[in-house]
Each structure stands twice: as structure tokens, then as C-alpha cells.
Amino acid sequence: xxxxxxxxxxxxxxxxxxxxxxxxxxxxxxxxxxxxxxxxxxxxxxxxxxxxxxxxxxxxxxxxxxxxxxxxxxxxxxxxxxxxxxxxxxxxxxxxxxxxxxxxxxxxxxxxxxxxxxxxxxxxxxxxxxxxxxxxxxxxxxxxxxxxxxxxxxxxxxxxxxxxxxxxxxxxxxxxxxxxxxxxxxxxxxxxxxxxxxxxxxxxxxxxxxxxxxxxxxxxxxxxxxxxxxxxxxxxxxxxxxxxxxxxxxxxxxxxxxxxxxxxxxxxxxxxxxxxxxxxxxxxxxxxxxxxxxxxxxxxxxxxxxxxxxxxxxxxxxxxxxxxxxxxxxxxxxxxxxxxxxxxxxxxxxxxxxxxxxxxxxxxxxxxxxxxxxxxxxxxxxxxxxxxxxxxxxxxxxxxxxxxxxx
Amino acid sequence: xxxxxxxxxxxxxxxxxxxxxxxxxxxxxxxxxxxxxxxxxxxxxxxxxxxxxxxxxxxxxxxxxxxxxxxxxxxxxxxxxxxxxxxxxxxxxxxxxxxxxxxxxxxxxxxxxxxxxxxxxxxxxxxxxxxxxxxxxxxxxxxxxxxxxxxxxxxxxxxxxxxxxxxxxxxxxxxxxxxxxxxxxxxxxxxxxxxxxxxxxxxxxxxxxxxxxxxxxxxxxxxxxxxxxxxxxxxxxxxxxxxxxxxxxxxxxxxxxxxxxxxxxxxxxxxxxxxxxxxxxxxxxxxxxxxxxxxxxxxxxxxxxxxxxxxxxxxxxxxxxxxxxxxxxxxxxxxxxxxxxxxxxxxxxxxxxxxxxxxxxxxxxxxxxxxxxxxxxxxxxxxxxxxxxxxxxxxxxxxxxxxxxxx
Numbered sequence: 032x033x034x035x036x037x038x039x040x041x042x043x044x045x046x047x048x049x050x051x052x053x054x055x056x057x058x059x060x061x062x063x064x065x066x067x068x069x070x071x072x073x074x075x076x077x078x079x080x081x082x083x084x085x086x087x088x089x090x091x092x093x094x095x096x097x098x099x100x101x102x103x104x105x106x107x108x109x110x111x112x113x114x115x116x117x118x119x120x121x122x123x124x125x126x127x128x129x130x131x132x133x134x135x136x137x138x139x140x141x142x143x144x145x146x147x148x149x150x151x152x153x154x155x156x157x158x159x160x161x162x163x164x165x166x167x168x169x170x171x172x173x174x175x176x177x178x179x180x181x182x183x184x185x186x187x188x189x190x191x192x193x194x195x196x197x198x199x200x201x202x203x204x205x206x207x208x209x210x211x212x213x214x215x216x217x218x219x220x221x222x223x224x225x226x227x228x229x230x231x232x233x234x235x236x237x238x239x240x241x242x243x244x245x246x247x248x249x250x251x252x253x254x255x256x257x258x259x260x261x262x263x264x265x266x267x268x269x270x271x272x273x274x275x276x277x278x279x280x281x282x283x284x285x286x287x288x289x290x291x292x293x294x295x296x297x298x299x300x301x302x303x304x305x306x307x308x309x310x311x312x313x314x315x316x317x318x319x320x321x322x323x324x325x326x327x328x329x330x331x332x333x334x335x336x337x338x339x340x341x342x343x344x345x346x347x348x349x350x351x352x353x354x355x356x357x358x359x360x361x362x363x364x365x366x367x368x369x370x371x372x373x374x375x376x377x378x379x380x381x382x383x384x385x386x387x388x389x390x391x392x393x394x395x396x397x398x399x400x401x402x403x404x405x406x407x408x409x410x411x412x413x414x415x416x417x418x419x420x421x422x423x424x425x426x427x428x429x430x431x432x433x434x435x436x437x438x
Numbered sequence: 439x440x441x442x443x444x445x446x447x448x449x450x451x452x453x454x455x456x457x458x459x460x461x462x463x464x465x466x467x468x469x470x471x472x473x474x475x476x477x478x479x480x481x482x483x484x485x486x487x488x489x490x491x492x493x494x495x496x497x498x499x500x501x502x503x504x505x506x507x508x509x510x511x512x513x514x515x516x517x518x519x520x521x522x523x524x525x526x527x528x529x530x531x532x533x534x535x536x537x538x539x540x541x542x543x544x545x546x547x548x549x550x551x552x553x554x555x556x557x558x559x560x561x562x563x564x565x566x567x568x569x570x571x572x573x574x575x576x577x578x579x580x581x582x583x584x585x586x587x588x589x590x591x592x593x594x595x596x597x598x599x600x601x602x603x604x605x606x607x608x609x610x611x612x613x614x615x616x617x618x619x620x621x622x623x624x625x626x627x628x629x630x631x632x633x634x635x636x637x638x639x640x641x642x643x644x645x646x647x648x649x650x651x652x653x654x655x656x657x658x659x660x661x662x663x664x665x666x667x668x669x670x671x672x673x674x675x676x677x678x679x680x681x682x683x684x685x686x687x688x689x690x691x692x693x694x695x696x697x698x699x700x701x702x703x704x705x706x707x708x709x710x711x712x713x714x715x716x717x718x719x720x721x722x723x724x725x726x727x728x729x730x731x732x733x734x735x736x737x738x739x740x741x742x743x744x745x746x747x748x749x750x751x752x753x754x755x756x757x758x759x760x761x762x763x764x765x766x767x768x769x770x771x772x773x774x775x776x777x778x779x780x781x782x783x784x785x786x787x788x789x790x791x792x793x794x795x796x797x798x799x800x801x802x803x804x805x806x807x808x809x810x811x812x813x814x815x816x817x818x819x820x821x822x823x824x825x826x827x828x829x830x831x832x833x834x835x836x837x838x839x840x841x842x843x844x845x
């Protein structure tokens with residue numbers, strides 16, 4: 032497996048485009064297209080929020096039906112959530128317009144939206160945008176990058192990456208893009224991510240690999256504890272690499288699972304690091320827990336704690352807040368048998384042991400907390416389960432961004 | 439039932455004091471005493487955090503034993519949490535010193551601490567502080583106020599209040615003090631609160647009333663989602679009012695339950711309104727839910743949402759975030775049948791109905807969000823259960839306060 036250039040157009044047979052449709056933002060692109068002339072097998076996961084945005088309902092139906100997919104149309108600025116029947120009708124009109132312009136079936140078009148909840152989409156501008164997207168679509172890496180930029184909302188950097196691996200004797204590419212920095216929380220967040228691959232694979236195996244990858248990547252990040260109405264993760268596989276289609280769980284499937292996991296983990300980390308207002312990526316690593324479920328609960332509780340997040344922002348080695356967050360997570364443990372470490376990846380500092388503060392240097396701790404990526408390691412001494420979760424610090428800018436997001 | 443002056447010394451037979459012991463703060467009081475020469479029946483609830491501070495372990499044992507209680511010694515500045523055996527030893531030494539100076543049994547002394555986690559208490563200063571407290575103790579209302587001020591940490595205002603009611607033919611007073619603004623979350627928070635009453639009541643009935651009152655007051659507030667290691671709520675009843683001791687659940691018990699509930703709700707609201715950096719009290723009222731459990735889950739989810747809290751700070755009527763928070767709460771409902779209102783107590787504005795935005799005036803909504811107390815009403819149209827939860831907005835000051843709390 033090795034990293035390569037590009038994002039959604041890195042894999043063979045995929046095209047992309049962006050357009051400035053003026054949906055809510057002025058003077059920037061706000062629509063994106065991902066397209067494959069070859070029919071794609073598709074798998075995905077969606078928000079667990081009871082309140083589901085219209086595009087989530089639309090996409091879920093398409094994925095369930097199992098028809099081949101050709102295109103994804105995404106807009107930023109307006110989320111098309113809490114918009115009732117009118118919002119659902121706009122999804123159908125978006126798909127119908129794309130179907131007409133791209134000459135593909137209406138139910139081969141997925142749609143995605145991110146932005147303000149509760150406003151209706153200006154469907155005329157969406158349709159004009161689709162004309163522009165169709166005219167501009169290209170298989171260049173730049174076109175993929177343009178799409179990754181168009182789906183951003185409060186993101187400060189575009190998120191795209193790609194990997195290649197040898198699978199079944201041919202070179203397979205898996206590339207993707209993602210957006211998300213606010214409303215990000217375990218169990219799908221807003222959080223839109225689209226991954227393309229030129230692998231040929233059966234739908235049920237693709238779904239299996241997707242579910243596994245999401246579980247250890249997007250579901251282990253949190254920015255603010257708010258699970259959005261729009262979270263969507265979709266993988267499109269068009270078979271253009273020419274591999275013998277994967278129809279069972281052999282070595283080829285394993286190789287794909289690994290590369291997909293890598294792409295998802297890296298996209299997820301990029302999202303956590305770009306959390307609204309964030310200045311640090313926090314990696315919470317729980318080791319030697321009694322069960323995997325508890326390891327996950329404990330790891331997430333640390334990166335979700337507002338007090339821990341604020342302490343990292345202030346480079347304040349206030350480790351008591353971490354222990355406190357482990358304590359209210361819901362997992363049982365004996366605080367006297369927990370070891371806590373701070374790490375910057377190379378240096379590992381013991382902070383807490385035997386139920387009380389370890390004899391560490393406050394200066395060394397502060398140094399670690401100044402690093403861009405701060406690792407918090409909680410050794411539970413109970414078993415062999417482990418989990419990793421990613422979050423970011425809580426800053427003044429997070430409040431500024433969210434106190435008046437709509438204006 | 440009517441409101442009266444004072445706090446922990448409002449009820450007959452209670453004395454209080456404060457002292458500047460120099461534990462961590464300079465130039466302010468940081469120790470408090472609540473004392474009754476008459477033996478008190480005591481009941482309480484404590485943090486659900488797996489990591490329990492030493493004073494929580496100490497107090498829980500005393501309450502379980504059921505011996506009469508005479509005194510509570512509280513310090514601010516250092517939480518005596520995550521301090522191992524040394525921390526527990528300091529609790530015993532604190533109680534032993536108070537027992538010696540006040541000439542009461544060691545196991546009649548409750549202790550409480552709030553402040554930084556992980557630091558050891560300077561036990562010499564604690565002991566000197568106890569000498570000062572014993573010398574200064576007084577039954578004046580001012581002494582109660584002084585105690586309420588001494589237990590503050592990042593609080594901006596002291597919290598104390600008292601009510602009187604006629605119970606069993608005599609005037610009974612219930613008064614209390616509380617501290618808490620950070621690390622406040624449903625299911626006990628740091629959150630220290632001490633209530634005194636001159637009622638005579640059996641221990642099991644006192645505990646029953648306490649559990650019920652806490653459930654609908656302190657357990658329904660949240661500032662930042664972090665449940666502390668130190669949360670403690672204790673009620674001391676010394677019988678000085680001269681009522682016939684309450685030993686069964688008749689009219690007298692009901693009257694006490696009501697007055698205790700009122701005292702707890704008001705103390706809880708005062709804490710939420712004084713959340714770290716807060717500029718608004720948010721009251722989330724869920725009505726017509728299917729079950730009380732779901733009503734509570736839904737009400738709390740709204741006041742816990744960082745995005746909703748930040749929107750209230752910005753006076754931004756971004757109601758989509760409220761619907762989103764209801765949606766990820768874990769309770770099932772149909773978003774198309776929810777009505778959402780903003781209210782300032784007198785004016786009630788319909789914001790969301792039939793699955794989409796109502797035709798409301800943005801100016802009117804913004805006006806309501808500028809009020810000190812903002813009420814959010816979610817009508818689920820599913821049944822008859824309701825619940826109220828209290829929180830506060832998320833502000834720049836919250837981040838400032840918590841980015842460098844220890845220095």
C-alpha cells in the first residue's frame with residue numbers, strides 16, 4: 032500500500048467538477064460532482080440522528096435498492112434538513128436534472144447537502160449548477176481537488192487523499208474527499224465523505240468493508256458532541272482497474288479492507304485536526320482495557336470532554352480532567368490501577384500512577400501539549416483491548432464560529 | 439411556603455463561618471464550616487463518577503453509617519481528588535481536628551473539597567483554618583453568607599437561599615448554599631451543595647425526599663457535560679423547629695418534599711445561570727413526550743448541545759441545532775410531529791412545525807434570545823410526560839476560564 036496524489040479522481044474512470052452556483056455563499060464554489068461513466072457498486076453509512084436530512088433519506092433508498100450508481104451531486108451552504116416534503120422533492124428534482132444532463136438513470140444519482148439546517152434549497156440555482164458541473168467534468172486530479180474544495184463549509188483546509196495497492200495482480204486505487212469540522216461526533220457527523228475506487232467487488236462485501244472502516248475511523252472522532260442530521264459516507268467502486276471481481280473474503284478482500292481502512296482513518300484524522308477553531312489534534316489511546324467496547328467508550332470520553340479540550344488549548348497539563356472524563360464514561364475501572372501518559376509520538380511522559388500524580392516535570396508536560404498532535408495514553412491494566420479516538424482542542428474560535436454561523 | 443433571608447444559618451440551631459486559610463487562593467476566604475450543636479439526621483447524594491474524590495468516599499461512609507452529624511468542613515482551591523491514600527488520610531485528619539476543636543465525635547464531621555484535581559491538600563493550613571472557623575462560628579445570616587462565598591471557585595456570584603413553611607403546626611425553615619459553575623452536568627456535578635433544616639424527620643424519609651429533589655433539580659442541569667469527581671449534596675436536619683418528628687409519608691412529609699424541591703430547583707437554576715462564562719440561562723422544557731424517561735433525555739440533550747449553546751450566546755435563532763440535538767438524544771420520535779417554541783416567559787413564538795420552519799419573525803426570535811432567561815419548548819405530541827432541564831450558553835469566557843484554570 033502506498034500513498035499517491037489526488038482524491039476522488041485518483042482511481043481510474045472517475046471524473047469530478049465544481050461550480051459556483053450561488054446557493055448561499057458568494058464568490059466561491061458550492062457544488063461538486065463525482066461521476067463515473069462505468070456503473071458503480073455502492074455502499075455507505077448514514078447519520079444515526081432521528082432527524083435525517085432529505086438527501087440522507089434519498090441516498091439511503093438508492094443504496095438499499097442496489098442499482099448501479101453513476102453520479103454524486105453535492106452542495107454546500109444549505110443542509111436541506113428539517114425541510115419537510117418540499118426538501119425531499121428537491122432531492123428528486125436534483126437527481127432528475129443530473130439524469131437528464133448526464134444521460135443516466137435518475138436512481139443512479141446520489142445527492143448530498145451540508146450547511147444551515149431549516150432553509151429550503153434554491154432549486155433553480157441547483158439546476159443551473161448541474162449544467163455547469165456536467166460541462167466542466169474532468170478526470171484530472173485538479174478536478175478532484177476542486178470538488179473537495181466545493182463541499183467545504185467552516186473547514187479551513189480541503190481534505191482529500193488517495194492510496195494504491197496491488198490487489199489480484201493489478202494496481203487498485205482508493206481515493207476520497209471529506210468535509211466536516213463542526214457538528215462532528217462519534218457515530219457519523221457532518222461529515223460528508225465520498226470515496227471512489229476502481230476495484231471490482233460484490234456489493235455485500237463492499238458494505239462489509241465500509242462498515243468496518245467507518246467503525247474505527249469516522250465513528251471515533253469528535254469535535255463538539257453534536258451528531259448531525261446529514262452525515263453520509265459513500266464508497267463507489269467501478270471496476271476500472273480490471274481486477275477479477277472480489278466475491279469472497281480471501282486475500283484480495285483483506286487487502287482492500289486494509290487500504291480502505293487507511294483512507295478512512297486518515298480522512299477522519301484530517302477532519303478532527305480541522306475541527307472548528309482547533310489548534311491541536313488530540314489522539315486518545317486506551318490500552319489494556321477489559322473489553323473493546325469499554326476501550327472505545329473510554330477513548331471517546333477523553334476527546335469529548337470540554338474541560339480536557341480547553342486544557343489542551345491552554346497547554347495546561349490538567350490531567351485530573353482526563354481521569355475525570357474516564358470516570359464518567361460509563362465504563363467501570365479502578366482509578367488506582369490506571370497509568371496516564373502524555374506523548375508527542377516520540378517522548379512518553381508518565382503523568383499519573385498508583386492513584387496519584389507521578390513525579391513528572393511540568394515543563395516537559397507543557398512542551399508535549401504545545402505539539403500539533405497531542406497523544407493521551409490511558410493504560411487500564413485490565414486486559415488486552417485497545418481503541419483510538421481523535422478530537423481537537425476547544426478554542427475561542429470555536430465559539431466565534433458557532434455563535435453566529437448563519438450570518 | 440415563602441422565601442426568606444439567608445442560607446445555611448436560616449434554620450434554627452445552625453451556625454456557620456468562613457476562613458482565609460491560604461490553601462491555594464490568596465486574599466480570599468477558602469474554608470467554610472456548617473455546625474449544629476444539636477445532632478443532625480443526614481442524607482445525601484454523591485457523584486456517579488467512577489473516580490471519586492477522597493471527601494466523597496469519606497462522606498458516603500458517614501451517611502451510610504447513619505450516626506448523628508454535627509459539622510461540615512469545606513475547602514475550595516484543591517479538590518482532593520486523584521490523591522490516593524494520602525488524600526483519604528487528610529480527610530480523616532480534617533475530621534479529627536474538627537472533632538477536637540468542636541468537641542464532637544470524629545465520625546460526626548463531614549468534609550468537602552472543590553478545586554484542582556490531583557494536588558494534595560496542605561493539611562497544616564487546613565488545621566489552622568479549622569481553628570479559625572471554630573473561633574468565628576455564628577448563627578447570624580451573615581455567617582451563612584460568608585460560608586457560601588468561601589466555597590466558590592470560578593463562580594461569579596454566591597448561591598444561597600432559604601424558604602419557610604408551616605409543617606406540623608410549627609414554622610420550619612429549609613436553607614442552603616451551593617457552588618458550581620464548571621464541570622456541571624446531569625447526575626451530579628462539582629456541584630457542592632449543603633442544605634440545613636430545623637425539621638425533625640426520620641433518616642429514611644429524609645433520604646427519600648433528597649433523592650427525589652435531586653432528580654428534578656441538580657440532575658437536570660448542565661454546563662459542560664463533564665461530571666465531576668467531587669459532586670456532593672447533603673441535607674442536615676437538626677429538629678430545632680420543634681415539630682413532631684416525621685416518621686411516615688403523610689401531609690407533613692409532603693410539605694417538606696415540596697419545600698426541599700423548591701430550594702433544590704432554585705439552587706440548581708442559580709448554578710446553571712452562573713455556568714462558567716455564561717450570559718444566558720437556558721431552560722429546556724419538553725412537553726407531551728411518550729415517557730418521563732424520554733422527556734428527561736430530550737430536555738437534557740438540548741441544553742447539552744455545544745452548537746445550541748453557542749447559538750444562544752450569539753442570539754442566533756438557529757433552531758435546526760435544537761431539532762438536531764433532540765434527534766441524537768437517543769429518544770425515538772417523528773420530527774414531522776414536533777412543535778418548537780422560543781419563549782421569554784410571557785411571549786411564546788412558534789418556530790418549527792409540520793417538519794419545517796414556521797412563519798415566524800426573525801426579529802422577534804432574536805429579541806427572545808437576548809433575554810437573560812431563554813426558554814425552549816419542545817412539544818413532542820406523543821403523550822403526557824414532561825421534563826425541564828437548565829443550562830447556559832457557551833461563550834468565549836468559558837474557553838478563557840478553562841484554558842488555563844490552574845495558573
